[in-house]
Amino acid sequence: MSGLGGRGLRHLISIDDLDRPGIERILDRAESFAEVSGREIKKVPALRGRTIVNLFYEASTRTSSSFELAAKRLSADVVSVRSSGSSVEKGESLKDTVQTLSAYDPAGIVIRSPHAGAAQLVAGWTDAAVVNAGDGKHEHPTQALLDVFTLRHRFGSLDGLNIWIVGDVTHSRVARSDILAFTRMGAEVTVSGPPTLLPREIETLGCNATATLDRLHEADVVYVLRMQHERMTDSFVPSLREYAAQYQINSTRLRPDQLVMHPGPVNRGVELSAATIDSPQALIGDQVKAGVAVRMAVLYELLVGSPVLAAA
Amino acid sequence: MATQRLFHAPRPAADLLIRSAHVLDPRGGLDEPRDVLIRNGRIAELGTSGGIDVPGDDRFDVIDAAGRHLFPGFVDPHVHLRTPGQEYKEDMDTGTAAAAAGGYCAIVAMPNTDPAVDSAAVLGALIDRAERDARVPVGFLASITRGLKGQELTEMAELRETGAIGFTDDGKPVVSAGMLRKALQYQRLCGGIIALHEEDPALSQDGVMHEGAVSARLGLAGIPSLSESTMIARDSALALYEDARVHFQHLSAVESVTALRAAKEADARVSGEASPHHLTLTDEAVRTLDSRFKMNPPLRSEDDRRALIDGLRSGVIDCIATDHAPHAVHEKEVPFEQAPMGTTGLETAFAALYTELVLPGEISLGTLVERMSAGAELYDLTAPRIAVGHRAALCLVDLDATWTVGEEGYASRSANNSFHGRMLHGRVLLTLAAGAVAYRRPMRVRGQERVG
Numbered sequence: 001m002s003g004l005g006g007r008g009l010r011h012l013i014s015i016d017d018l019d020r021p022g023i024e025r026i027l028d029r030a031e032s033f034a035e036v037s038g039r040e041i042k043k044v045p046a047l048r049g050r051t052i053v054n055l056f057y058e059a060s061t062r063t064s065s066s067f068e069l070a071a072k073r074l075s076a077d078v079v080s081v082r083s084s085g086s087s088v089e090k091g092e093s094l095k096d097t098v099q100t101l102s103a104y105d106p107a108g109i110v111i112r113s114p115h116a117g118a119a120q121l122v123a124g125w126t127d128a129a130v131v132n133a134g135d136g137k138h139e140h141p142t143q144a145l146l147d148v149f150t151l152r153h154r155f156g157s158l159d160g161l162n163i164w165i166v167g168d169v170t171h172s173r174v175a176r177s178d179i180l181a182f183t184r185m186g187a188e189v190t191v192s193g194p195p196t197l198l199p200r201e202i203e204t205l206g207c208n209a210t211a212t213l214d215r216l217h218e219a220d221v222v223y224v225l226r227m228q229h230e231r232m233t234d235s236f237v238p239s240l241r242e243y244a245a246q247y248q249i250n251s252t253r254l255r256p257d258q259l260v261m262h263p264g265p266v267n268r269g270v271e272l273s274a275a276t277i278d279s280p281q282a283l284i285g286d287q288v289k290a291g292v293a294v295r296m297a298v299l300y301e302l303l304v305g306s307p308v309l310a311a312a
Numbered sequence: 313m314a315t316q317r318l319f320h321a322p323r324p325a326a327d328l329l330i331r332s333a334h335v336l337d338p339r340g341g342l343d344e345p346r347d348v349l350i351r352n353g354r355i356a357e358l359g360t361s362g363g364i365d366v367p368g369d370d371r372f373d374v375i376d377a378a379g380r381h382l383f384p385g386f387v388d389p390h391v392h393l394r395t396p397g398q399e400y401k402e403d404m405d406t407g408t409a410a411a412a413a414g415g416y417c418a419i420v421a422m423p424n425t426d427p428a429v430d431s432a433a434v435l436g437a438l439i440d441r442a443e444r445d446a447r448v449p450v451g452f453l454a455s456i457t458r459g460l461k462g463q464e465l466t467e468m469a470e471l472r473e474t475g476a477i478g479f480t481d482d483g484k485p486v487v488s489a490g491m492l493r494k495a496l497q498y499q500r501l502c503g504g505i506i507a508l509h510e511e512d513p514a515l516s517q518d519g520v521m522h523e524g525a526v527s528a529r530l531g532l533a534g535i536p537s538l539s540e541s542t543m544i545a546r547d548s549a550l551a552l553y554e555d556a557r558v559h560f561q562h563l564s565a566v567e568s569v570t571a572l573r574a575a576k577e578a579d580a581r582v583s584g585e586a587s588p589h590h591l592t593l594t595d596e597a598v599r600t601l602d603s604r605f606k607m608n609p610p611l612r613s614e615d616d617r618r619a620l621i622d623g624l625r626s627g628v629i630d631c632i633a634t635d636h637a638p639h640a641v642h643e644k645e646v647p648f649e650q651a652p653m654g655t656t657g658l659e660t661a662f663a664a665l666y667t668e669l670v671l672p673g674e675i676s677l678g679t680l681v682e683r684m685s686a687g688a689e690l691y692d693l694t695a696p697r698i699a700v701g702h703r704a705a706l707c708l709v710d711l712d713a714t715w716t717v718g719e720e721g722y723a724s725r726s727a728n729n730s731f732h733g734r735m736l737h738g739r740v741l742l743t744l745a746a747g748a749v750a751y752r753r754p755m756r757v758r759g760q761e762r763v764g
Binding site for chain 1: 528534601647648
């Protein structure tokens with residue numbers, strides 16, 4: 001296979017599967033696909049006649065719809081399987097489901113699972129290229145790629161950029177993939193949030209960690225994580241009110257020139273103030289828009305990126 | 313007459329001459345090549361190397377064991393035989409076959425079966441089973457509480473009279489200090505060791521691996537080391553107060569070794585074990601998200617592993633126990649968080665520890681051999697000896713042989729071994745247990761040396 005920065009890429013399971021040239025190459029291609037999305041007929045024939053299976057074991061709106069759109073804009077046939085209403089509900093194991101779907105000879109399987117390592121297991125059970133669309137609290141590499149895409153679009157480069165990731169880091173696969181991707185692209189990353197929601201030794205991923213927002217003014221970009229309601233019942237934070245008081249990103253905490261990102265869906269008035277969400281500081285709409293182009297680029301990279309395969 | 317505590321199927325007593333093996337029996341101070349003559353299952357003669365004449369009797373097998381090592385058989389105080397109730401994972405026959413293949417001459421089975429070993433009826437049926445199927449002697453721990461629920465004590469005295477070595481709720485901690493205290497008090501009546509799986513569920517919660525850098529990276533819920541060490545400290549205080557005899561199972565963390573050392577220095581009657589996997593692997597292995605590396609307690613950091621090795625060397629950790637925990641392929645072939653905890657260990661314990669601890673010079677071969685059977689004394693069982701008059705309980709090992717774990721399959725019914733695919737040094741060739749050959753690998757038997 002052709003190199004992604006010298007390495008072949010068969011599956012995208014983790015940001016660790018990509019070096020910096022690999023990320024740049026996918027994002028360069030995403031730029032050209034973003035141009036396709038601006039056309040009246042938003043399709044290219046790259047995956048005509050090939051099948052992509054979307055296997056979603058968790059509720060998802062933007063990730064599943066953008067993967068579906070991405071595959072369709074590459075002219076692939078798309079089968080979407082959700083855990084509810086499928087044989088998964090009848091207790092079928094992940095392995096049996098994957099082997100059943102593999103009988104349709106898909107070129108790619110996109111999987112979202114509540115469990116870390118699910119995508120990696122699937123890759124061992126199928127000949128298809130596997131894309132991790134989120135595995136437990138482990139990784140969400142295409143989200144990180146579209147976040148890098150959005151930032152690169154705005155700043156030209158992430159080199160020297162100071163990015164703060166704020167909120168529930170412990171339960172966030174987005175935070176993990178973003179820390180890896182942002183630092184790999186030359187940014188300095190600081191994670192901040194309630195001490196109960198910052199994993200011990202998170203610094204070993206190459207970021208700084210702090211429990212307060214005292215130095216938030218140093219950030220060029222503030223990446224806000226979703227605060228899930230169930231964290232209250234587990235006593236990670238005493239109340240949403242207390243969380244918002246200590247960690248909400250709003251106009252009193254932000255300078256006007258700091259930019260704000262969020263993976264969605266947002267809890268308005270909890271981790272982000274409504275005014276900030278709707279302000280020009282927020283890149284949230286850009287992130288969603290980038291999703292389709294970046295996922296087209298990932299599928300293209302895995303399925304036609306290799307000159308050998310493209311010639312076949 | 314003392315109640316019998318070990319049970320096995322009747323097997324023909326061995327008649328065997330093992331010639332010129334390097335005999336290493338740390339308890340007897342023996343460390344040199346010898347001839348060992350076993351007659352009718354007992355060690356009849358211990359001669360100089362090549363000094364014992366081949367018996368003029370055809371029933372004697374003669375094994376030329378020059379260059380091989382002969383050790384007292386290993387004793388494992390911590391095995392999950394999965395019977396009754398989960399025979400698809402392991403049973404009396406396969407579990408004791410795995411033990412024999414690993415050089416074990418006795419093992420102790422845990423009571424977290426289905427149903428649990430919490431009544432004389434269940435224990436009695438298990439003993440019957442062992443007397444029919446066990447290839448090596450098996451002892452049993454009964455549960456401390458009914459159904460391992462931590463609510464009511466089992467009928468400990470009756471269980472002891474039926475043959476239980478002692479008691480444990482292994483797999484689960486005894487969460488209530490008050491409940492454990494009552495068990496420790498009751499021990500004065502019925503005797504028997506009380507072995508504890510130490511874990512504070514309020515701290516371990518839904519953790520699936522060691523809390524540290526690797527869990528931070530993988531986004532897996534962590535089990536902090538102090539979920540174990542705080543319970544060891546608590547229960548050591550209880551043991552001291554009640555003058556009870558307590559054994560701590562599968563220590564995994566530096567803080568636990570510290571707590572055990574402190575308890576011993578305070579003269580509490582406590583002991584502790586460590587497993588081959590905690591002594592040789594760390595949470596770095598979990599980066600692969602391979603469920604073979606999921607066990608409870610979890611594989612911890614390199615600092616923890618070093619502390620366990622230091623403890624083994626100094627004697628703070630008294631013995632090695634495998635915590636052999638078989639699971640079926642379909643149970644382990646799922647995402648890490650969903651997989652059951654446990655690794656098999658009987659067939660790989662010696663080779664893993666010899667390869668990872670003895671060859672690099674961490675501990676001596678003598679220390680390893682002694683700790684591999686030290687569980688016997690802790691559980692008031694007779695420690696195997698290579699000495700005249702003792703019933704043969706020994707294993708012959710080729711330390712120079714290398715083998716790839718799993719390439720010939722496993723004697724265990726399950727294959728969830730954390731050393732699977734690794735090349736290890738040291739291969740068990742022959743195991744004698746209770747005076748009978750329990751395991752024998754095909755090897756040279758010099759027929760021409762036989763007389764007659």
